[in-house]
Amino acid sequence: MALLLFLLLISLFIIGVPIALSLGLASAITIWHGDLSPLLIVPQQLIASVNSFPLMAIPFFILAGSLMQSGGISRRLVDFSNTLVGSMTGGLAMVAIVTSLFFAAISGSGAATTAAIGAIMIPAMLAKGYPGGYTAANQAASGALGVIIPPSIPLILYAIAANVSVGDMFIAGILPGILVTLTLLIFAYFFAKANGLAGSIEKSSWMDVLRAGRKAILAILMPVIILGGIYGGIFTPTEAAVIAVAYSFLIGFVIYREIS
Structure with missing residues (x-):
């Protein structure tokens, strides 16, 4: 899983995807491919990370x-x-x-x-x-x-x-x-x-x-x-x-x- 995450990040960086988006996409794809957790956690974490007064x-x-x-x-x-x-x-x-x-x-x-x-x-x-x-x-x-x-x-x-x-x-x-x-x-x-x-x-x-x-x-x-x-x-x-x-x-x- 770590190798997949690393390769995805490098690939996205090479084609010019913004860093923040690359991190999110690579993490989501790794979670989905490895069945590590329900994908619902991705939007939940996105909202939770910016839901700060x-x-x-x-x-x-x-x-x-x-x-x-x-x-x-x-x-x-x-x-x-x-x-x-x-x-x-x-x-x-x-x-x-x-x-x-x-x-x-x-x-x-x-x-x-x-x-x-x-x-x-x-x-x-x-x-x-x-x-x-x-x-x-x-x-x-x-x-x-x-x-x-x-x-x-x-x-x-x-x-x-x-x-x-x-x-x-x-x-x-x-x-x-x-x-x-x-x-x-x-x-x-x-x-x-x-x-x-x-x-x-x-x-x-x-x-x-x-x-x-x-x-x-x-x-x-x-x-x-x-x-x-x-x-x-x-x-x-x-x-x-x-x-x-x-x-x-x-x-x-x-x-x-x-x-x-």
Whole structure:
């Protein structure tokens, strides 16, 4: 039976069948051929594996990230980060890192963070003279903060698989996420200093910071509401994901009016 399962998997992979479908088909055929169990177990296991309330948080956090990108939230986060670190050596790279930190704390997705912030920061960094390889690597590494900083989708998946508290996993991701962010910022500074890459703007005044912060305050408050509600026991991570979607839509559609 093991040999049959292995051969079926290899055959399906070779003809280009998606991995998830290959696993399901190979298992079903092996069960049927070996009369190991009634085939009814296949749909039962399919339903049982996705019938999870915590798993519902994943599509909602992804949708929240998409709404943030189209609703102008990500651009305002970039502007705010620019006033904080944009004037420093390697400022544009640091802006990408800090903005990704903010965005990751809302969307929980590394892919969404990379796409949303990279669409703005990668062209800007290339225009400023940053090497293409470093620009791509910086944004990819910054986007990966979405894997560590809560509310992280991979942490949700791990918590479900290991049967541990999602809230505890989120707490465990805070310090490593901050450490990775600081490491990226330090490397960006020394890389820019070695390559003569100055800051993108003149040093911002406190009024500039406050002005940009006022425009981005609704976006900055979002992770506070989400994580504060989870840690305060007000709602579950899944309910927090739904609130993130509603909040993102409300800001983009009603307040910023950038979602048609």
